[in-house]
Amino acid sequence: MPRKVCRIRRRAGEPLGLAIYPAETFMNLPREVREMIYEHLLIDSSPIIVYSEPPDPPDAAKRARTHSWSSKYPHLTLGLLHVNRTIAIESASLFYAHNTFKFGDLHHPTQPQHYGFPDHTGIEYWDAIYSFLYCIGPQNRARLRSIEADISRPPPVIKDTDGTVSSRIPGSWMRKVHSRDQHTRIYPPVYDATWPDFAYDDVSPAIDAVFRILGQQGLKLQLSLIMEYDRWPQLYYEEHYVSGWSEEVPDHVEAMRKRFTLLQNGEGERVEVLWKGGGEKGRFVRSTKSLVEGGWEIVDVQDIYGPPAEFTSRIRLTASVCFTLKRKAVTSM
Incomplete structure (x- = not known):
């Protein structure tokens, strides 16, 4: 039964009386007004970090950090997602569609790299992305528009x-056995100065799962993969390898x-993947020709001084660039 309020009724020439009216509620507000309130309470201008794992955590903290959104983002009124069915649906629609969900913590702390000695952090967030997509359910997956994830060399x-x-x-004589390759490798092994021989890049099976679960239904989604500073595919260090x-x-x-996100209306794919990074300007400029010839589209390049804000300030200050790449379809190469 809806709440009611009692107000004093005054009218000239009539005795003083009381009038009972239905109380105004949040749901009595027009939908447009409610959405304005949701926007103020549920949208963050910065990415919401869903999951992060430090590259070199202390021994006492060798566990991935899973953030509680309520404690990490107290300025967001996340309780609206659990008030009642109507408010939950309306607020979730704006929350998932207008926020960017981030996996990783901006490659912190990233150290300067030495030629020929790649830093294998081995951190991959494909499993975390799939777990998040699985947990939020199909309706909220369809509302997503922006996901970011740190990505290192596999x-x-x-x-x-x-x-x-x-x-x-690491630190053991044993080896971890992976599932056999499910796809035909296109590229030869890559030289690695930390190994006695040549090695391949591991292809996580969670990559397939992420695009399968995103599917063909829902809003257009941008997946931004943020690479380490001065680290991008096919970076030539020496003439012969x-x-x-x-x-x-x-x-x-x-x-x-x-394969999995092609829209049924013929308007391309639901998911767009952008590869973002930063590096020393001279090194990036020297590699642009090989990037283009290797099947990359250079979407954007911006000059900056020092490392991009996404990376630690411990990297020496120098002329740098922020860049955005897009991988061309394999069949068109």
């Missing part, structure tokens, strides 16, 4: 003569995007 793996794929477990990571993972990401 962990190196080697293939034995019998086809077994394995990688070294490549140190860094190949386009094996970018090509697989593009193939899965095309």
Whole structure:
């Protein structure tokens, strides 16, 4: 039964009396007004960090950090998502559609890299992205418009003569055995100065799962993959070999995007993938030709001084660039 309020009724020539009226509620407000309130209470100008894992955590904290949104973002009134069915649906629609959800913590702390000695953090967020998409359900997945994730060079793996794929477990003589390759590798192994031989880039099976679950239904979604400072695929260090990571993972990401997110109305794919990064200007300029020839579209380049804000200030200040790349379809290369 709706609440009621009692007000004194005054009218000239009539005795003083009381009038009972239905109380005004939030749901009595027009939908447009409610949405303005949701925007003020549920939209953050900065990305919402869903999950992050420090590259080199202390021994006492070797656990990924899962943030409680309520404690991490006290200025957001997340309780609206649980008030009642109507308010939950209306508020969730704006919350998921107008916020950017971030995986990773801006590659902190990133150290300067030395030529020929890649820093293998081995941190991948594809599993975390899939877990988030699974948990929020199909309706909220369809509302998403923006996801960001830090991405490092994939962990190196080697293939034995019998086809077994394995990688070294740090600090141990044992090896981790991976599932056999489910796709045909396009690129040869990449030189790695920290290994006695050549290694391949590991392709996480969670990549397929992420694009499968995003699917063909919903709003257009931009997935931004933020690379480490001065680290991008096919970065040539020496004349006779490549140190860094190949386009094996970018090509697989593009193939899965095309395969699973193609819109049924023929207007392209639901998901657009952008590869963002930063680096020393001279090094990036020298690699632009090989990037274009290797199947990359350079979407945007901006000059800055010092490392981009996304990276730690411990990197020496120098002329740098922020850039955005897009991987071209494998079939068009």
